[in-house]
Amino acid sequence: MVVDKKGSPLLAEQNIKPDTRHGVILYVEDVSVSFDGFKALNDLNLYINDGELRCLIGANGAGKTTLMDVITGKTRPDFGKVSFGQQVDLLQLSESEIARAGIGRKFQQPTVFEELTVFENIELSLKGDKGIITSLFHKLSSEQKDRIADVLHTIGLAKECYYAAGRLSHGQKQWLEIGMLLAAEPRVLLVDEPVAGMTAQETERTAELLTSLAGEHSVIVVEHDMAFVRSIARKVTVLHQGSVLAEGSMSEIQSNPDVIQVYLGEDQG
Amino acid sequence: MSTFIQSPFGQKIQKLSSLHFVIGCLLISTLYATVCNLAFTEGSFLHVSDYTISLFGKYLCYALLALAVDLVWGYCGILSLGHGAFFALGGYAMGMYLMRQIGDRGVYGNPDLPDFMVFLNWSEMPWYWAGSDNILWMVAMVFIGPGLLAYVFGNLAFRSRVSGVYLSIMTQAVTYALMLAFFRNEMGFGGNNGLTDFKEIFGLSLQNPSTKLVLFVATSVALCIGYIISHYIVSSKMGRVVTAIRDAESRTRFVGFKTEHYKVWIFVVSAMLAGVAGALYVPQVGIINPGEFSPLNSIEMVIWVAIGGRGTLYGAIIGAVLVSYAKTRFTAIMPEAWLFALGGLFVLSTLLLPKGIAGMLPASWAKGSEKENDGIEPSDNYENKRSESNNISNPAEAK
Ligand SMILES: Nc1ncnc2c1ncn2[C@@H]1O[C@H](COP(=O)(O)OP(=O)(O)OP(=O)(O)O)[C@@H](O)[C@H]1O
Numbered sequence: 001m002v003v004d005k006k007g008s009p010l011l012a013e014q015n016i017k018p019d020t021r022h023g024v025i026l027y028v029e030d031v032s033v034s035f036d037g038f039k040a041l042n043d044l045n046l047y048i049n050d051g052e053l054r055c056l057i058g059a060n061g062a063g064k065t066t067l068m069d070v071i072t073g074k075t076r077p078d079f080g081k082v083s084f085g086q087q088v089d090l091l092q093l094s095e096s097e098i099a100r101a102g103i104g105r106k107f108q109q110p111t112v113f114e115e116l117t118v119f120e121n122i123e124l125s126l127k128g129d130k131g132i133i134t135s136l137f138h139k140l141s142s143e144q145k146d147r148i149a150d151v152l153h154t155i156g157l158a159k160e161c162y163y164a165a166g167r168l169s170h171g172q173k174q175w176l177e178i179g180m181l182l183a184a185e186p187r188v189l190l191v192d193e194p195v196a197g198m199t200a201q202e203t204e205r206t207a208e209l210l211t212s213l214a215g216e217h218s219v220i221v222v223e224h225d226m227a228f229v230r231s232i233a234r235k236v237t238v239l240h241q242g243s244v245l246a247e248g249s250m251s252e253i254q255s256n257p258d259v260i261q262v263y264l265g266e267d268q269g
Numbered sequence: 270m271s272t273f274i275q276s277p278f279g280q281k282i283q284k285l286s287s288l289h290f291v292i293g294c295l296l297i298s299t300l301y302a303t304v305c306n307l308a309f310t311e312g313s314f315l316h317v318s319d320y321t322i323s324l325f326g327k328y329l330c331y332a333l334l335a336l337a338v339d340l341v342w343g344y345c346g347i348l349s350l351g352h353g354a355f356f357a358l359g360g361y362a363m364g365m366y367l368m369r370q371i372g373d374r375g376v377y378g379n380p381d382l383p384d385f386m387v388f389l390n391w392s393e394m395p396w397y398w399a400g401s402d403n404i405l406w407m408v409a410m411v412f413i414g415p416g417l418l419a420y421v422f423g424n425l426a427f428r429s430r431v432s433g434v435y436l437s438i439m440t441q442a443v444t445y446a447l448m449l450a451f452f453r454n455e456m457g458f459g460g461n462n463g464l465t466d467f468k469e470i471f472g473l474s475l476q477n478p479s480t481k482l483v484l485f486v487a488t489s490v491a492l493c494i495g496y497i498i499s500h501y502i503v504s505s506k507m508g509r510v511v512t513a514i515r516d517a518e519s520r521t522r523f524v525g526f527k528t529e530h531y532k533v534w535i536f537v538v539s540a541m542l543a544g545v546a547g548a549l550y551v552p553q554v555g556i557i558n559p560g561e562f563s564p565l566n567s568i569e570m571v572i573w574v575a576i577g578g579r580g581t582l583y584g585a586i587i588g589a590v591l592v593s594y595a596k597t598r599f600t601a602i603m604p605e606a607w608l609f610a611l612g613g614l615f616v617l618s619t620l621l622l623p624k625g626i627a628g629m630l631p632a633s634w635a636k637g638s639e640k641e642n643d644g645i646e647p648s649d650n651y652e653n654k655r656s657e658s659n660n661i662s663n664p665a666e667a668k
């Protein structure tokens with residue numbers, strides 16, 4: 001059985017089309033998460049517009065990764081509402097369903113399939129039917145091969161394509177994981193600390209890539225590297241102790257007295 | 270040399286994979302044993318005795334079982350310490366059929382009831398024995414029994430995301446519980462003594478050496494088919510998904526795969542392979558009893574795979590045959606010490622051969638070398654790249 005974008009019956013979840021008539025693709029409303037009484041997220045509200053590039057910053061433990069866990073279904077919130085577009089309730093879907101619905105994620109620790117080759121890592125991430133029967137009889141179509149080649153080219157790993165992913169450098173793994181995201185063609189990309197372990201040059205290229213993705217995709221980037229954030233940010237959200245402290249352009253954020261006190265203050269002081 | 274490799278013949282050789290080699294070896298050695306058993310008389314240098322044939326028939330059953338263990342453990346990272354249960358269930362399905370073939374030739378001469386039921390003063394057969402004299406029923410049960418257990422267990426365990434040591438302990442508990450259950454006479458499977466005293470299979474007398482030979486050949490063919498199926502699975506995209514689950518399960522979920530489904534599926538396939546191995550084993554040894562459910566047996570299977578080399582398929586076969594052969598030899602001298610020897614062997618192989626015996630074979634074999642990654646050629650020296658990367662891998666993984 002060959003998966004053909006037009007031919008094969010699509011899975012129910014793949015037909016999920018977020019309703020973005022109001023221009024918002026991701027609604028996170030009044031979300032609270034606690035771990036053994038400790039509130040990792042506290043009444044958090046966040047709205048991501050379709051096609052926007054949003055930077056999330058905040059001190060260690062502010063809840064940035066937890067927020068991504070909630071959006072991708074890894075952690076279930078105690079309260080609150082998370083929806084994809086206006087009508088798709090993400091809290092009802094499993095991790096794999098959310099992924100197929102079009103929300104991709106890069107982990108804080110680069111996580112790739114170490115024993116598989118770079119090529120195979122991308123292959124598994126390709127958008128398409130993820131059912132067992134399809135996997136069993138799957139043959140790559142020439143469009144899919146082209147797509148993989150494209151992605152490999154974009155992330156600069158074409159030469160390494162038959163290397164086992166486990167042998168890539170830390171920065172290359174970061175790239176590979178971004179490539180896996182691209183291959184899935186998601187509507188929303190959640191990118192947790194993409195430039196950790198990258199050289200200045202690689203960081204610059206990542207910045208270029210992420211900015212070029214915005215527009216067609218919505219991108220949420222968590223990053224501690226302020227120079228990097230400054231270089232890509234249009235709108236920045238500051239998290240502090242599990243809720244939003246401030247939101248706005250980089251210069252607004254930098255002049256916000258609350259932010260200066262709790263976050264940038266420490267940084268610069 | 271390079272001209273040889275570039276020649277059509279050389280390219281063909283290069284394309285030969287572990288699959289061709291393993292199937293070739295199995296078929297050739299089976300043929301050899303068969304011919305030498307039939308054509309040369311006792312005393313001849315080339316003679317293969319009936320005893321050897323029946324011994325290797327048993328080993329090949331173990332090899333199929335080890336293959337099943339490797340499929341879930343080596344490729345999917347599910348360390349099942351309960352595969353003996355699937356083996357035994359397949360064995361019981363066959364045992365019930367063979368029991369019914371005895372007819373009135375049993376000790377009590379009862380044409381309707383197997384001896385142990387007469388002994389227990391049962392007046393009729395329990396409902397679940399209905400149909401057990403039918404060959405199709407038997408074949409179906411060999412698959413359904415182990416498959417159903419694996420399906421139910423897998424759904425419960427994998428859906429609630431039990432993994433690692435907890436999962437292994439649960440599998441041990443299952444096989445242990447089944448052992449205790451099958452020990453009970455009321456279960457209706459012969460209790461303690463199990464099912465035995467079989468007379469014939471498909472009309473062939475089990476006492477007859479030629480029947481043993483047929484069973485040996487049948488087991489070899491079953492092993493080949495099992496190997497081809499397993500090889501197909503692990504070299505398909507399915508195999509890559511399963512490997513991905515082994516290495517980073519949550520990542521696999523975030524890529525969009527329902528990992529629980531994949532795990533249940535591979536577990537069921539593996540259980541069925543183990544069931545077939547059990548079914549072929551029973552007529553060759555002439556008995557199936559609850560001892561086959563013993564947790565120790567299941568651990569031994571895992572050791573075969575560890576010694577042979579996990580995640581290669583052929584390693585499992587090598588491990589099962591070599592360790593079983595060693596066991597036959599060893600228990601003939603010092604039966605009590607076998608477990609210590611096995612433990613020692615396991616420790617030694619983990620220390621000296623972390624990748625098992627298969628780790629000493631060509632590296633290009635290890636991962637289905639004929640995988641079709643011919644989609645893109647990033648550079649002209651792809652072959653060099655690949656072998657270069659293999660070279661890098663060995664020292665890195667050794668430390
Ligand atoms: N599974 C968990 N169990 C208990 N506590 C948790 C768990 N996950 C996160 N936490 C706690 O929740 C808080 C928020 O963690 P989170 O990982 O979201 O922070 P972060 O903003 O991503 O920080 P960093 O910048 O260091 O990555 C931390 O105090 C962390 O210790």
Ligand SMILES: [Mg+2]
Pocket residue numbers: 064065066108192
């Ligand atoms: Mg984090």
